[in-house]
Amino acid sequence: MRDFPEYRHVPLAVGGNxxxxxxxxxxxxxxxxxxxxxxxxxxxxxxxxPNLVLVPGRMDVYRQVSHQxxxxxxxxxxxxxxxxxxxxxxDVTDSTMLxxxxxxxxxxIRADIERELNLTASAGVAPLKFxxxxxxxxxxxxxxxxxxxxxxxxxxxxxxxxxIPGVGKVSIEKLHQAGLYTCLDVRQSNYAELLRRFGxxxxxxxxxxxxxxxxxxxxxxxxxxxxVERTFSENISTFEECWQVIEQRLYxxxxxxxxxxxxxxxxxxxxxxxxxxxFQQTTIEHNFRVFNLDDxxxxxxxxxxxQKGREIRLLGVNVMLKPEELERQLCLx
Numbered sequence: 191m192r193d194f195p196e197y198r199h200v201p202l203a204v205g206g207n208x209x210x211x212x213x214x215x216x217x218x219x220x221x222x223x224x225x226x227x228x229x230x231x232x233x234x235x236x237x238x239x240p241n242l243v244l245v246p247g248r249m250d251v252y253r254q255v256s257h258q259x260x261x262x263x264x265x266x267x268x269x270x271x272x273x274x275x276x277x278x279x280x281d282v283t284d285s286t287m288l289x290x291x292x293x294x295x296x297x298x299i300r301a302d303i304e305r306e307l308n309l310t311a312s313a314g315v316a317p318l319k320f321x322x323x324x325x326x327x328x329x330x331x332x333x334x335x336x337x338x339x340x341x342x343x344x345x346x347x348x349x350x351x352x353x354i355p356g357v358g359k360v361s362i363e364k365l366h367q368a369g370l371y372t373c374l375d376v377r378q379s380n381y382a383e384l385l386r387r388f389g390x391x392x393x394x395x396x397x398x399x400x401x402x403x404x405x406x407x408x409x410x411x412x413x414x415x416x417x418v419e420r421t422f423s424e425n426i427s428t429f430e431e432c433w434q435v436i437e438q439r440l441y442x443x444x445x446x447x448x449x450x451x452x453x454x455x456x457x458x459x460x461x462x463x464x465x466x467x468x469f470q471q472t473t474i475e476h477n478f479r480v481f482n483l484d485d486x487x488x489x490x491x492x493x494x495x496x497q498k499g500r501e502i503r504l505l506g507v508n509v510m511l512k513p514e515e516l517e518r519q520l521c522l523x
Contacts, residue, residue, distance in 0.1 A: 191218060192308050193251075202243045206232055206421075213421070215247055219331060252276075255307060262302045266295050271407045277326075279319060281407035293336050300334065317342060318403040324353055342401050347374040354398060361391060373399040414513075416451050417463075418443045419506025425467050427501045432490055436462075440507045441483050448481060448509060455481045456512040462489045464496075465504035472496050481509060 191198045201221035206212025212232030224239035235242055256275040263270050266288075269281035280295075288294035296313040303311045310332035314325025317339050325335040337345050350372055352362045368387060370376055376384065377399040384392035397403065418440050426432060448455055460482075461475030474493040478485050486507060 197243060197245075200243050201226065201239050201241060202245065203235060204245055204247050205235075212244075255309070258307055259303060259311075262299060262306070265302075266299060269407045269409060271409060279322065279407045293334075296334055296336075300332075318401065319405050319407070320355055320398055320403050321346065323355055324349065327353075346399060346401055347372065347377065349373045351376070351395070354395065356391075356394075361388075364388070365395075413451050413511060415508055415510050416444065416447045417461075417506055417508030418447060419463060419504060421465075421504045422502070425501035425503050426505075427497075429490065429494055432494065432502065432505055433487070435505055436486055436490065436507055437483065440505065441486065444507050444509065445481070452511055457481050457509040458512050459510035460485050460489065461508045461510070462486065462493050463504070463506035463508065464493055464502055466497070466500040467503050468500060469503075470500075471504075475508075475510070 191202065197218075199220070201218065201224060203214050203217035203221050203226055205214040205216075214226060214228055214230045214232060214235050216228050217226045217235075221235075221239055221242060224242075226235045226239050226242065232244065235244075252275050259276070260270065260272070260278070263278060263280055267280050267282045267285045269283075271279040271281075273279065280299075282290070282292050282295050284290075285295060288298060292315045296315050300311045300313055303309055312326050312330045312333045314322045314328065314335050314337070316322040316325050316337040321337055321342065325337050328335040351357055351365050351370060354373070357365070365371075365388070370379065373395075376395050379396070381393075381396055384396050386392075388395070420435060420439060426435070445455075448457070458477060458479065459475045460478045461473060463471065463473045465471045472493060474489055476485075476489060
């Protein structure tokens, strides 16, 4: 919309151009009023919004703009934890910019982005990491939400549990079945019972509901896995077809990405992902220390035992990288 003014007042989406197989990557707010959203099949998006304008992604442009935004962030703090191309945590606790005011820094960053890149940005300011992320979504697009320390518990108590990062559709159904709808419900619950019913997630929700989030902004992250997948324009069904896709298309691309992430191709696991025509998905992985095409063969045989006559719409392969810390320890032995 920034680069092509003719798109500014129409329902617009970025995604696959195949109405049968494409998936929406993102869309503007005009399209969202029709029910279009990310991860929605393109065919469904056109049903909801027949006049939808669909354009292909421009990843090179996104990376360039992301780099420019990151440079703006760095003017105010060096403690930056990227979450994606367009989202990041910033720790400004010790920043001396703008009298150390997190609110003023957020306002300045948003102003810099708009002035220099002609883009709007939303921001959330809070003393807790998870709460800052939630706050950043409260006044989209182009908004700023500030949750001061004295308002933290009041804000948390009113939060629906589906707003908590990491709580998905399956989890929320189970929480609702237990009579838990807000963070206040969780805060007033018995901790031992939460732990028994929901395990680690129950413990995490209990802490967040009490305003406890001790996670720091992590400047560097070690990549844990590398994968590549393909959605087919027409379904495939046989082992031979699947193996041809892995051998000729997926494996070469996976090897290229793996070498970039780990030049020595140090891995601990190899895996396969399959999505069937009914959109049911299954994965399989085994421990392997050496990256090898032949090791995908028995994995494919095993995972297709779950096919049950269904056609296949997506096939993917992946590897788990060896942790750097483990590599260092092994070198010292």
